[in-house]
Amino acid sequence: MDHVQECDRLSQRFAQKRAEGLVDVKFFVRNHDEATVESVCREVNRLYDAVELGEAEDLDFKDSHR
Secondary structure (H helix, E strand, O other): OHHHHHHHHHHHHHHHHHHOOOOOOOOOOOOOOOOOHHHHHHHHHHHHHHHHOOOOOOOOOOOOOO
16 A cells, blocks of 8 residues: 555656656666565655755766856
8 A cells, every 4th residue: 555655646746747847757776676666656755855845955076067
């Protein structure tokens, strides 16, 4: 049941982001043998929750050529 809730929550989040102009998003999973759909959805939700709560900061690797 948790799987459905986390994935539904992520799906709703991306539907809202599409309405706001999101075109594409990709996540690269390093270990496919250990990762489950549930765990990936949960971790992506945790990432977006942290950003929305201001608990994340941008990383600047000083490698931009803009």
